[in-house]
Amino acid sequence: xxxxxxxxxxxxxxxxxxxxxxxxxxxxxxxxxxxxxxxxxxxxxxxxxxxxxxxxxxxxxxxxxxxxxxxxxxxxxxxxxxxxxxxxxxxxxxxxxxxxxxxxxxxxxxxxxxxxxxxxxxxxxxxxxxxxxxxxxxxxxxxxxxxxxxxxxxxxxxxxxxxxxxxxxxxxxxxxxxxxxxxxxxxxxxxx
Amino acid sequence: xxxxxxxxxxxxxxxxxxxxxxxxxxxxxxxxxxxxxxxxxxxxxxxxxxxxxxxxxxxxxxxxxxxxxxxxxxxxxxxxxxxxxxxxxxxxxxxxxxxxxxxxxxxxxxxxxxxxxxxxxxxxxxxxxxxxxxxxxxxxxxxxxxxxxxxxxxxxxxxxxxxxxxxxxxxxxxxxxxxxxxxxxxxxxxxxxxxxxxxxxxxxxxxxxxxxxxxxxxxxxxxxxxxxxxxxxxxxxxxxxxxxxxxxxxxxx
Numbered sequence: 001x002x003x004x005x006x007x008x009x010x011x012x013x014x015x016x017x018x019x020x021x022x023x024x025x026x027x028x029x030x031x032x033x034x035x036x037x038x039x040x041x042x043x044x045x046x047x048x049x050x051x052x053x054x055x056x057x058x059x060x061x062x063x064x065x066x067x068x069x070x071x072x073x074x075x076x077x078x079x080x081x082x083x084x085x086x087x088x089x090x091x092x093x094x095x096x097x098x099x100x101x102x103x104x105x106x107x108x109x110x111x112x113x114x115x116x117x118x119x120x121x122x123x124x125x126x127x128x129x130x131x132x133x134x135x136x137x138x139x140x141x142x143x144x145x146x147x148x149x150x151x152x153x154x155x156x157x158x159x160x161x162x163x164x165x166x167x168x169x170x171x172x173x174x175x176x177x178x179x180x181x182x183x184x185x186x187x188x189x190x191x192x
Numbered sequence: 193x194x195x196x197x198x199x200x201x202x203x204x205x206x207x208x209x210x211x212x213x214x215x216x217x218x219x220x221x222x223x224x225x226x227x228x229x230x231x232x233x234x235x236x237x238x239x240x241x242x243x244x245x246x247x248x249x250x251x252x253x254x255x256x257x258x259x260x261x262x263x264x265x266x267x268x269x270x271x272x273x274x275x276x277x278x279x280x281x282x283x284x285x286x287x288x289x290x291x292x293x294x295x296x297x298x299x300x301x302x303x304x305x306x307x308x309x310x311x312x313x314x315x316x317x318x319x320x321x322x323x324x325x326x327x328x329x330x331x332x333x334x335x336x337x338x339x340x341x342x343x344x345x346x347x348x349x350x351x352x353x354x355x356x357x358x359x360x361x362x363x364x365x366x367x368x369x370x371x372x373x374x375x376x377x378x379x380x381x382x383x384x385x386x387x388x389x390x391x392x393x394x395x396x397x398x399x400x401x402x403x404x405x406x407x408x409x410x411x412x413x414x415x416x417x418x419x420x421x422x423x424x425x426x427x428x429x430x431x432x433x434x435x436x437x438x439x440x441x442x443x444x445x
Contacts, residue, residue, distance in 0.1 A: 017261075017264055020264065024260070025254055025256075026253065027253075028253035029252050032248050037243075037245075042246050047423075047427045049256055050426070054260055054263055054426065057265075080423075127242065127244075130239060149237065170203075170208075173206075181232070181236050185236060188232075188239050
């Protein structure tokens with residue numbers, strides 16, 4: 001029978017690195033999804049996955065056995081993603097100040113399979129607007145929205161990742177959706 | 193008629209309206225305005241879903257493990273047993289070992305007379321310089337990381353004498369210039385950027401006071417954390433390792 005995360009965490013804590021390998025193999029793909037949604041960039045997401053597992057390993061002694069390892073890991077990855085997004089934003093602002101056309105476009109790296117040029121242009125514009133709207137969310141809004149919308153966590157679980165009250169998590173989701181609506185309704189109308 | 197608020201519509205969309213979901217459903221059935229508002233909300237959130245998500249292979253977890261295992265305490269590279277790794281990583285480990293041998297061979301060649309003409313060397317192995325830079329940078333990053341980890345993990349409740357760390361930081365600063373200039377010359381902006389950041393942090397440590405009060409220790413730890421320099425070093429070091437392994441494999445083949 002397959003052991004639970006809790007059993008592997010206990011083994012990893014006692015120095016069994018292979019047990020930690022099982023946890024890494026078990027959670028890597030979901031962590032990548034979260035990191036990509038948070039950062040909007042494939043390479044950044046890879047870096048976040050890597051760093052999150054390293055941070056988690058170093059902090060394994062602090063992990064509360066009663067909590068879910070997955071939720072704890074998500075919290076670390078969300079924080080790690082936010083650190084990276086903030087650092088990239090600072091760097092990007094410096095670059096923009098020096099060279100106005102040097103902004104990185106995360107959408108450009110994403111695959112697009114639409115064959116019609118008009119639809120492709122519209123689809124590209126929509127995706128650019130979605131990515132830009134996501135970038136404009138605050139750290140808490142972005143994290144709460146990604147966890148609720150993409151990861152399907154309930155508000156209660158989101159609040160545990162954000163380490164806040166459920167009411168605050170709920171409001172972060174509200175504000176995120178409201179901002180996204182304001183930013184995207186014009187472009188959604190055009191795309192229909 | 194009292195319309196549903198935007199928050200109620202959002203809660204209904206996510207199924208978080210608890211006992212009020214049925215009431216909201218009933219209201220939507222009978223209220224065209226709220227139905228239109230709900231439809232607009234659904235369209236926006238559906239568009240958000242359209243952002244593509246890059247897929248990862250089934251063995252992605254194993255790939256991540258292979259990248260982080262050198263930094264897992266107790267599983268340092270020197271203590272690795274390559275034969276215990278999964279087959280694809282055995283080749284990578286063999287490649288890395290070969291890169292080490294190539295480096296030793298290169299430096300041996302610098303100090304001993306040898307008949308091969310430089311032009312022939314360059315033709316036979318155009319990436320040798322790049323690999324040697326990577327090996328040297330990898331080693332440099334590891335030593336820098338050790339200094340920074342010691343400071344980042346210092347007890348913030350006790351004073352600390354960092355004279356030894358400062359000496360090592362000063363040595364690393366003088367060493368880094370060569371690597372940074374080479375990276376800039378070869379157009380490797382990522383390596384140059386991280387080395388530049390690292391240089392600044394090490395310089396700050398080397399030139400700062402040697403005896404730190406608990407508050408200073410805590411300030412230093414926070415500055416290191418805010419800079420994210422350890423993160424950058426780990427990422428770059430991992431990239432260096434990855435760049436070396438396939439290059440060495442290719443060389444071997």
